[in-house]
Amino acid sequence: MKSQHSSAGIDSQAGYTTAALADPLPSWNEGAAKASIINFVKTTTDAASPDYVPPEERIATFDNDGTLWSEQPYYFQFAFAIDQIKARASRHPEWQDNEPFKTMLSSDARAVLTGDQRGLVEVVAATHFGMTTDEFEAEVRKWLASARHPRTDRPYTDMVFQPMLEVLNYLRASDFRTFIVSGGGIEFMRTFAEQTYGIPHQQVIGSSGKLKFEIRDGKPILLKLAEINFIDDFAGKPVSIQHHIGRRPIAAFGNSDGDLQMLQWTTGGDGARFALLVRHTDAIREWQYDREADIGHLDQALDEAKARGWTVVDMKNDWRRVFPFE
Amino acid sequence: MKSQHSSAGIDSQAGYTTAALADPLPSWNEGAAKASIINFVKTTTDAASPDYVPPEERIATFDNDGTLWSEQPYYFQFAFAIDQIKARASRHPEWQDNEPFKTMLSSDARAVLTGDQRGLVEVVAATHFGMTTDEFEAEVRKWLASARHPRTDRPYTDMVFQPMLEVLNYLRASDFRTFIVSGGGIEFMRTFAEQTYGIPHQQVIGSSGKLKFEIRDGKPILLKLAEINFIDDFAGKPVSIQHHIGRRPIAAFGNSDGDLQMLQWTTGGDGARFALLVRHTDAIREWQYDREADIGHLDQALDEAKARGWTVVDMKNDWRRVFPFE
Numbered sequence: 001m002k003s004q005h006s007s008a009g010i011d012s013q014a015g016y017t018t019a020a021l022a023d024p025l026p027s028w029n030e031g032a033a034k035a036s037i038i039n040f041v042k043t044t045t046d047a048a049s050p051d052y053v054p055p056e057e058r059i060a061t062f063d064n065d066g067t068l069w070s071e072q073p074y075y076f077q078f079a080f081a082i083d084q085i086k087a088r089a090s091r092h093p094e095w096q097d098n099e100p101f102k103t104m105l106s107s108d109a110r111a112v113l114t115g116d117q118r119g120l121v122e123v124v125a126a127t128h129f130g131m132t133t134d135e136f137e138a139e140v141r142k143w144l145a146s147a148r149h150p151r152t153d154r155p156y157t158d159m160v161f162q163p164m165l166e167v168l169n170y171l172r173a174s175d176f177r178t179f180i181v182s183g184g185g186i187e188f189m190r191t192f193a194e195q196t197y198g199i200p201h202q203q204v205i206g207s208s209g210k211l212k213f214e215i216r217d218g219k220p221i222l223l224k225l226a227e228i229n230f231i232d233d234f235a236g237k238p239v240s241i242q243h244h245i246g247r248r249p250i251a252a253f254g255n256s257d258g259d260l261q262m263l264q265w266t267t268g269g270d271g272a273r274f275a276l277l278v279r280h281t282d283a284i285r286e287w288q289y290d291r292e293a294d295i296g297h298l299d300q301a302l303d304e305a306k307a308r309g310w311t312v313v314d315m316k317n318d319w320r321r322v323f324p325f326e
Numbered sequence: 327m328k329s330q331h332s333s334a335g336i337d338s339q340a341g342y343t344t345a346a347l348a349d350p351l352p353s354w355n356e357g358a359a360k361a362s363i364i365n366f367v368k369t370t371t372d373a374a375s376p377d378y379v380p381p382e383e384r385i386a387t388f389d390n391d392g393t394l395w396s397e398q399p400y401y402f403q404f405a406f407a408i409d410q411i412k413a414r415a416s417r418h419p420e421w422q423d424n425e426p427f428k429t430m431l432s433s434d435a436r437a438v439l440t441g442d443q444r445g446l447v448e449v450v451a452a453t454h455f456g457m458t459t460d461e462f463e464a465e466v467r468k469w470l471a472s473a474r475h476p477r478t479d480r481p482y483t484d485m486v487f488q489p490m491l492e493v494l495n496y497l498r499a500s501d502f503r504t505f506i507v508s509g510g511g512i513e514f515m516r517t518f519a520e521q522t523y524g525i526p527h528q529q530v531i532g533s534s535g536k537l538k539f540e541i542r543d544g545k546p547i548l549l550k551l552a553e554i555n556f557i558d559d560f561a562g563k564p565v566s567i568q569h570h571i572g573r574r575p576i577a578a579f580g581n582s583d584g585d586l587q588m589l590q591w592t593t594g595g596d597g598a599r600f601a602l603l604v605r606h607t608d609a610i611r612e613w614q615y616d617r618e619a620d621i622g623h624l625d626q627a628l629d630e631a632k633a634r635g636w637t638v639v640d641m642k643n644d645w646r647r648v649f650p651f652e
Contacts (some may be wrong), residue, residue: 097606179528202505202572204572204575210567211564211565212561213562229569235538235539238537238539239548244528244570245487264541
């Protein structure tokens with residue numbers, strides 16, 4: 001029986017595929033990082049190679065924040081939460097005097113993100129739960145259409161990394177399936193991942209709250225409860241990969257210690273394996289941070305990458321272009 | 327950007343697609359059930375139709391037990407559990423005197439399935455947990471290769487419904503994505519769903535236990551803990567659909583009251599919707615049961631199907647052939 005493996009749709013990507021033969025990664029400077037990606041794809045897709053991998057096993061997983069788009073001055077989903085709190089503040093006068101809302105309404109909202117974990121949970125509960133899935137999706141879409149990043153004054157979905165878009169396309173043209181595996185909210189990301197990254201909803205994996213099915217006024221709804229279902233970070237990433245994909249990836253892409261276990265799980269299998277870390281080294285075009293950062297903390301994973309020969313992207317030197325709008 | 331939507335791989339299904347034009351459902355007798363399926367596919371895939379649905383929204387979900395394969399004299403996964411208990415009994419002499427194991431080792435094992443829920447939980451814990459995901463997969467594969475169904479003496483994976491295989495293929499050839507959404511174990515089903523149904527691991531959704539990521543002897547593993555993660559039945563089905571797929575299906579197929587909420591959720595959306603129940607009416611070729619059955623109980627969903635005009639398949643009269651081996 002014909003299965004649904006051959007999903008990359010190469011037939012309708014003919015134009016892209018032809019271009020890819022020339023240079024599938026035009027926004028990457030020549031160097032070890034670019035060469036490692038191309039070499040991995042070539043050896044795993046060449047039927048004559050000892051490292052050949054059949055298409056159904058070509059699973060590639062990507063972290064989102066800091067790997068596919070920027071995550072500074074704070075996670076973009078946190079910017080959504082700030083704006084939601086501000087928009088609802090007039091209906092909640094008590095927030096002016098109560099933490100964490102008081103801080104969220106100040107110019108120092110970031111302190112909530114890097115401080116007490118309980119504050120963040122309260123903010124998420126107030127902005128992400130207690131509504132239906134359809135209502136939440138509508139809120140996020142409305143926000144994405146109007147919100148602008150504080151530094152670039154551009155829509156958040158413009159702040160994706162052009163070199164990584166090229167990697168996504170290159171892998172799909174090579175009959176890989178591309179998944180997001182992120183600590184971000186699964187329903188938040190699904191509102192834009194399809195259009196922004198070409199990744200359909202069912203290939204987006206993230207943190208989630210519990211849902212409850214109900215019939216309300218004769219119509220079925222899914223209510224977002226104020227209860228954590230799953231935190232998709234650190235050791236949670238291999239777990240969510242198993243639950244959602246059911247297959248160990250052969251390639252994984254991240255940028256922080258929260259991605260370490262995903263990279264360990266990916267490279268722990270037999271045969272050809274690929275792991276990549278995006279290192280934020282470009283203070284001019286993007287941001288520069290790693291071991292000391294509170295957002296996008298990259299320390300232990302960087303040591304392990306060096307010890308094990310994983311690809312570490314030096315954004316400043318490896319990327320000819322960072323954002324599509326440059 | 328090209329997305330991963332066009333996954334049905336129609337290009338490589340040319341032979342099948344041509345045959346489909348003649349009759350995509352050759353094992354179905356002519357009648358209202360067959361006509362309703364073909365009519366739904368035609369109206370949702372014809373770009374000139376007011377009910378046209380773009381490919382990315384063509385999501386179809388299928389229950390497994392009793393919908394894609396038989397579920398009598400008990401769920402096939404329960405047969406696996408019985409055989410696992412028997413195989414391990416020599417190492418557990420205490421099971422001879424302790425329930426539910428005593429009953430599992432008797433000729434009346436089925437009583438555990440239809441009796442006290444706690445007994446079943448203990449059996450699942452003893453046979454499905456406390457090992458790595460890789461070890462469990464190997465156990466299931468070994469069992470599937472040797473186990474035989476008590477009535478037909480055939481491998482369990484032979485006891486799939488030929489007419490439903492044709493529906494799966496017909497939908498995929500029409501650029502639908504087909505998912506399993508079953509109360510069965512997600513990791514149990516993934517061992518055979520790809521080969522048996524053409525449904526890849528990431529499109530199999532089911533009940534699951536908690537997993538734990540660990541590094542053991544320098545190798546990363548996922549350990550199956552003796553703790554329920556999710557029960558994918560009744561109101562759990564719309565929830566798992568949202569978590570895994572993130573999109574409301576436009577077509578859903580089931581056979582019991584455990585599928586009712588999935589059919590409600592599916593048909594509760596706008597535009598063309600399709601819901602189908604397989605009714606087991608053929609005591610000769612398969613089994614005959616519905617309202618009084620303890621396995622595959624079909625009562626409330628049958629009433630709702632009649633009230634709302636959902637398709638109800640009369641297996642005896644609608645299916646020319648039941649199993650592929652006939």
